[in-house]
Amino acid sequence: MSSLFGAAPGASSNSSTTQSLGSSVFGTAAPNNGSLFGNNIVPDDRRSSTLKRSFAHPGPPEPSYHQHLLNKSSRNGHVIDDDGGLGRLQLGLGDISNKVRNIGQGSPSSLLDADALLRSNTRLNGGGSSSARHQAVSGGDRNSKLRASYVLAKSGINVSQSLRDVEELSNSTYARAPPVDAVPDFGASSGVRDYLGVQHQNSFQQMIDSTVQRAKDEFNDMIDEQLHDVDWHAHRQRIYEHFGLRKPTETDAEGGAARETTSFGRSARRSRLSATLGQSRSLPGLTKSVIGAPGLRNGRQSTFNDVEEKLPADGMRPAPEDRALRKKQDSYAGKVKDLNLARIQDKVFPIMTRFAEIEDESSNDDTSMLINAYKALVHITGEDPTKGDLAEPGVIRERQYAVDYLDENYSSKGSIAVRKRIIHGSRTFLEKNFLAQMDALLDKHRTVAMVGGFPTAVAKARGYVRVRAARKELGPDLDLLQVLTKPSAEGAHNNESDYCWAVIFYLLRSGLLDEAKQYVNDNAAQFKQIDRNFAKYLKAYVDDPDHRLTGDLQRAIDNEYSQRSRLAADNTLDPYRMLCYKVLGRCEVSHRNLDTVTNDMNDWLWLQFVLTREYNRAEEMAHEAFGLEELRASIKQIGERYFGPTSDITNAPTTFFFMQILAGMFEKAVADLYPHNYVSATHFAIALDFYGLLRVSGDLTNDDLLTYTTRQQPQIAFGSMVGLYTRDFRTANPEAAVDYLCLICLNADLPGELGKTQRELCHQALVEVTLETREFATLIGDIKSNGYRIPGAIENRLKLVRLDNKEQFLKQITLSAARVAEEQSRVTDAALLYHLAEDFNKVMNVVSSAVSVALTTELGEQPARVTPLKPRSTGPQNGEEVPGSSLSLTAVDDPITLARNMRDLYRSNATVQQKITQTSWEVCNILLTLADARRAFDAGDWAACIDHISNTRVLPTDSHGDINEIKAKAQAFDQMPTNVARTVGHVMLWTVTAAVYLGEKMKHAEFDTGMHRGMVENCKRIAEDVNLFAGLIRFKLPGRVWETLARASEELGL
Secondary structure, three states: OOOOOOOOOOOOHHHHHHHHHHOOOOOOOOOOOOOOOOOOOOOOHHHHHHHHHHOOOOOOOOHHHHHHHHHHHHOOOOOOOOOOOOOOOOOOHHHHHHHHHHOOOOOHHHHHOHHHHHHHHHHHOOOOOHHHHHHHHHHOOHHHHHHHHHHHHHOOOOHHHHHHHHHHHHOOOOOOOOOHHHOOOOOOHHHHHHHHHHHHHHHHHHHHHHHHHHHHHHHHHHHHHHHOOOOHHHHHHHHHHHOOOOOOOHHHHHHHHHOOOOOOOOOOOOOHHHHHHHHHOOOOOOOOOOOOOOOOOOOEEOOOHHHHOOOOOOOEEOOOOOHHHHHHHHHHHHHHHHHHHHHHOOEOOOHHHHHHHHHOOOOOOOOHHHHHHHHHHHHHHOOOOOOOEOOOOOOOOOOOOHHHHOOOOOOOHHHHHHHHHHHHHHHHHHHHHHHHHHHHHHHHOHHHHOOOOOOOHHHHHHHHHHHHHHOOOOOOOHHHOOEEEEOOOOOHHHOEEEEHHHHHHHHHHOOOHHHHHHHHHHOHHHHHHHOOOHHHHHHHHHHOOOOOOOHHHHHHHHHHHHHHHHHOOOOOOOHHHHHHHHHHHOOOOOOOOOOOOOOOHHHHHHHHHHHOOOOOOOOOOHHHOOOHHHHHHHHHHHHHHHOOOOOOOOOHHHHHHHHHHHOOOHHHHHHHHOOOOHHHHHHHHHHHHHOOOOOEOOOOOOOOOEEEOOOOOEEEOHHHHHHHHHHHOOOOOHHHHHHHHHHHHHHHHOOHHHHHHHHHHHHHHHHHHHHHHOOHHHHOEEEOOOOOEEEOHHHHOHHHHOOOOHHHHHHHHHHHHHHHHHHOOOHHHHHHHHHHOOOHHHHHHHHHHHHHHHHOOOOOOOOOOOOOOOOOOEOOOOOOEOOOOOOOOOOOOOHHHHHHHHHHHHHOOHHHHOOOOHHHHHHHHHHHHHHHHHHHHHHOOHHHHHHHHHHHOOOOOOOOOOHHHHHHHHHOOOOOOHHHHOOHHHHHHHHHHHHHHHHHHHHOOOOOOHHHHHHHHHHHHHHHHHHHHHHHOHHHOOHHHHHHHHHHHHHHOO
């Protein structure tokens, strides 16, 4: 079958059908979506809507036209058109029917409609009259129109796309002329009103748009400022690790210490205060707060990574809600305050003794080991609580052992001296403690002890042995103990007999060396028979300052001990005799047990320290080498074996802590005690650091409490530990928090950057606690009514924080706190802080802003109030304020009174006046005068209200109808200070309302005189001038101003 349009003979229908399905009807390449007409399968809403708007689809074609097409398609395909040169296309009946159905239904086929094509061509050609277009359409041949469309298609023009582009251009707002009826009719009153309404609406919309845009910009700036350092990739990785989607790597573990860690799932919101704190941090590497966030009420979370591992699964420990614990903290705070006071006054403060008294107070916990630890430190440091003046000889001063203890050279003279002091002090404490236990036992069993009324040390030892023997605590077999019998002049039945070796051992155990030597000398004859060499060994041991035997005696006692232990038969040796030999000659150091004599822990510890001796590695024999380092390693092994998390030992944490303190493992002891008792651990660290016996960390990026130096020396994050401790009470007692934070500067004497870092860390902590607690009057200072300053807690302790420039530091703290207070609308705080920082001009701006806000309060409502400062102190009874203790000028809640106080104070000081700009003075005076006007308005004194407003010259109340002066006032409104411009709308309401009431009052006066009529006219003129002024600045006023002014004008008959 030939094509409808005369295709060449011989064209295959199959090929033509394939062509029609695979390519466009117009000969252009079809898209990949396989649409017959080259359009997307999914309709484009935008384009369809454009077509519906642009093209008026014709109605259904006439039936005769359809029939004509069907008849032509059924004929033989050898019909030639007038334009025989056109290409032929063979279509089936189904294809033609589809095209007919698509006509007028918005399909691409409708784009071939001649009417639409002609309309588009007409628009493109510039139009013409509508009648001409109608004649062209009605008189044209529909077939010729179709031919024209196909001619364009054959020429390579996409008619569909062209029509769409034309319609989009014709419907564009840029090409569309405004409707004729959009121009208002200025000749009609309604047209003017509509025009003004449109202008007001446009201005109002522009103002809203600008405000919204400014808010968006400020929000974006805030986000950029606070979140520009956030590592989102790291946060994403932490989330993956939390849910097990990614395994932690070593790099993450190392880098995790440099970031502020929080438990996932807990909000990490940053308030404006925290953002300010972050901006105020000047320490390099400091990424977190020094003092930490305030503690939770029912739980306390540690921020130290290594401590959290030792806490329960939820990472929380009970908060200090227990009354006894809170009382303990208060007692400690009092002692710390006394400590700082003594430091300021250059007096001695026995810190170990005072802290031990706190632990000795009644408590629900067993604190005996903590008390013993403090007493041991008293012996190690040599602290003497009886001395109170630093000039007294033998007084232990602040940081006395810091240089020697922190010496990195292990063999230096200072390091050796410190280790010897630790060994000697621990052994001395154990001996004194045992002597006290001996006295307690003897007092309890005087009948058995038989020591007499005023017993000597030897008599006590003999009585102690008798009591233990009677209680069967002297040993498993008393028959093995050698008895010394001393003849008596009264007869054999009165002879005195003792377990001599037991007596000597307990004298040595009590540290009574001279008494032991005297006991042997008193029984010299008996000892010659028992052991003729022992007296020599004991004498040499007691007389030597280091309790060392000479070379010959050392070899002799070693040989004798070895022979007795090897050659003697089992269960034939007196165990006390062998222990005496072991103590005097340090025999068999590798075996440091008490065998079957006793199983008391303190006895075992005493034996360790008796055998411990600092030695020269080049001279000491290997089998005799047992120094403090070896003892520490032994205690460490014992702790891992017996004092772990699953230990059944009573008071295991404090017991092991006591052992570590004795061995001089101060940093490790504090770190191990902290998870169990952070209060005591913190104060032990303070006491140790006070004497310089604590190595502190200078790595601010590490989140561990206990770290190690490059030489594997343990060190404590002392500054963070003290800062975090204050979060329990710094809100309720900020002055106590300052006392604790000042202790961070104890380490400011360290050499190099470490000391500088500790000093800056202390200063940073003071800034943070000031900003957080907002107790500015208490911490920074106060002013009296006469302008004199009252120093705050920080200023009173400036000596303790080692400041180079005290004024600059105070100004830095004050200005930082003042900015935060101003941002939080704490007017009284900001005024006080700027005053203390001597920024008097800023004080005037702050109080003026507060007055401006108060004046914008709606009529009939209570003016806004400000939060007054807290009193500096209260009376001891019924909370009465101490006279002069509170800030007289800013301890008010009325912003107007506050502004008057500050203005009057500065007005009386010529030096201060020079630091305040003329604009600030004028603004404050204008606002205070307007405040007088508002007070007169509220009191119904209309004339006084208008007079006060006239004195400010804010409104044209004295223009007398001069339009030029009113215009000048309106033009000056844009340059008016913000605090004054904010009140203009309300002041206009006061003025017009006061004029209305005053005019009414004059109208209804008892006597109608010329003066009264003049006042009525004056009120009417003032209201007219204010209305005219309001009209000139109409777009800058709230809508309610117009309503009120309209009502007032109507009442006045304007």
